[in-house]
Amino acid sequence: MKRYDKLFYDGNWQAAHSEKLAEVINPTTEEAIAQVIQADHEDIDRAVAAAKEAFPAWNETAPFERSVYLKRILAGLTARKEEIADVIVQELGASRSFSEQGQVGLALKELQATLEELADFAFEEEIDNATIIKEGFGVVACITPWNYPLNQIQRKITPALLTGNTVVVKPASNTPLTAILYAEIIQEAGLPAGVFNLVTGSGSDAGNYLAEHEDVAVVSFTGSTAVGKKLSASAAATVKKTVMELGGKSAMIYLPGGDLALAVKLAASTVLDNQGQTCSALTRLLVPEDMLAKTKTALKDYYETVTVGNPAESTTRVGPVVSEEQLKTVLDYIEIGKKEGAEVLIGGKAIEGTGYFVEPTVFINGNNQMRIAREEIFGPVLTVLTYSSVAEAITIANDSDYGLSGGVVGPEEAAYEVAKKMRTGNVIINGSNRTPKAPFGGYKQSGIGRENGRFGLEDYVEIKAVFHG
Ligand code: NAP
Ligand code: MG
Numbered sequence: 001m002k003r004y005d006k007l008f009y010d011g012n013w014q015a016a017h018s019e020k021l022a023e024v025i026n027p028t029t030e031e032a033i034a035q036v037i038q039a040d041h042e043d044i045d046r047a048v049a050a051a052k053e054a055f056p057a058w059n060e061t062a063p064f065e066r067s068v069y070l071k072r073i074l075a076g077l078t079a080r081k082e083e084i085a086d087v088i089v090q091e092l093g094a095s096r097s098f099s100e101q102g103q104v105g106l107a108l109k110e111l112q113a114t115l116e117e118l119a120d121f122a123f124e125e126e127i128d129n130a131t132i133i134k135e136g137f138g139v140v141a142c143i144t145p146w147n148y149p150l151n152q153i154q155r156k157i158t159p160a161l162l163t164g165n166t167v168v169v170k171p172a173s174n175t176p177l178t179a180i181l182y183a184e185i186i187q188e189a190g191l192p193a194g195v196f197n198l199v200t201g202s203g204s205d206a207g208n209y210l211a212e213h214e215d216v217a218v219v220s221f222t223g224s225t226a227v228g229k230k231l232s233a234s235a236a237a238t239v240k241k242t243v244m245e246l247g248g249k250s251a252m253i254y255l256p257g258g259d260l261a262l263a264v265k266l267a268a269s270t271v272l273d274n275q276g277q278t279c280s281a282l283t284r285l286l287v288p289e290d291m292l293a294k295t296k297t298a299l300k301d302y303y304e305t306v307t308v309g310n311p312a313e314s315t316t317r318v319g320p321v322v323s324e325e326q327l328k329t330v331l332d333y334i335e336i337g338k339k340e341g342a343e344v345l346i347g348g349k350a351i352e353g354t355g356y357f358v359e360p361t362v363f364i365n366g367n368n369q370m371r372i373a374r375e376e377i378f379g380p381v382l383t384v385l386t387y388s389s390v391a392e393a394i395t396i397a398n399d400s401d402y403g404l405s406g407g408v409v410g411p412e413e414a415a416y417e418v419a420k421k422m423r424t425g426n427v428i429i430n431g432s433n434r435t436p437k438a439p440f441g442g443y444k445q446s447g448i449g450r451e452n453g454r455f456g457l458e459d460y461v462e463i464k465a466v467f468h469g
Pocket of ligand 2: 203
């Protein structure tokens, strides 16, 4: 078993002050595949000090020069993309094809897009007699989840570094190996010491201490709304800026006249790929009451084609959920749904044997007041809801504490009118591609701020007005 007992800060892999190690479990085999050092407060202090020391010079480095380093990182990630995908299969359990396309491929595309947007980003502009200067904040603490172990880090460090900040990353405990590989690639890119730093360790201890650190200027967090609220509250103590990418309970609205099979496929794909462990998953499928029978048939037809199994095999679509804890959460929600009176159309139980596998599950005859329609399950579970008018569909879609994403399938013009009324950061019409330059982020309790492209860069700049002349 591999043992990672060093932390990356101040330009090198450093011996840790902590002696505590934690195991990384492969969710397919339930076997420990590595041991990873758990940073203590002394380790975090050292990493933050390195980032703080590196900040002034990095902040004064020309944006173009900073982009040269990020281009090298992109080249390094591209050269090792197969290896990264393998690690994601092992520690997350995402299927091989999804790891390649939806995980690594997406991260490469988004990194490239932000680099392209940087070329047009105005670090200085004039307003009357003022020069407006945009620059880095200082040290950014990046705390990331396990569901997209490469890209959740990429979406933070690319814009933060390009705008002159230095970073300390605390990756999720379930998936630290992807982060360690990322750090190796960044080391090879030769950034000045202290600009990028990685500390592995537990969220409640290392993550919490990092987020509250007095020398941290920005807390950029992706994960559960519960932890996001806690970090927002503690950031207030020293008036830190926060960027929050939190949970979702997004809706797919199927409109009369649209392609029903397409609506079913699009919603189902978001809860099947990555085992539904995607914050923007379209977990509520809304269809007109009189289309329920046809929807049931379309769902059964689609789910018949879905293969569940070893994620390393190229024919597998759905692998295990990330951990035993996550499996328990998903199974608990399935029981909650049954008790609330929703009906299981497909699946509904764990898959016996080794690995944290659960049957892809679809509930029908539910309503939007049920917990399975309101809370983020983060597993392969879809809930079908019915509506009697388009106005009611919009009301149901918006009746959520969350506001991350949404989908509409229907005639283009009608779908666009519905999209405008949805209180969410993204809406995808008829399965259109998302350009990686567009902003990603949530309304309401799905977050604060936006990631990717120009909007991602904006989130990491302090703004100064100098009056002269
Ligand atoms: P989480 O507990 O919010 O963890 C996300 C990150 O925050 C991890 O690095 C975690 O470290 C760290 N963390 C946890 N508690 C912390 C604290 N008190 N202070 C500072 N950092 C802390 O999410 P999770 O446990 O991975 O997943 C739980 C649920 O969150 C999921 O079921 C899902 O509903 C939601 N989630 C949402 C997203 C999203 O993209 N919106 C992503 C992942 C999860 P450890 O890994 O060491 O705990
Ligand atoms: Mg947790």
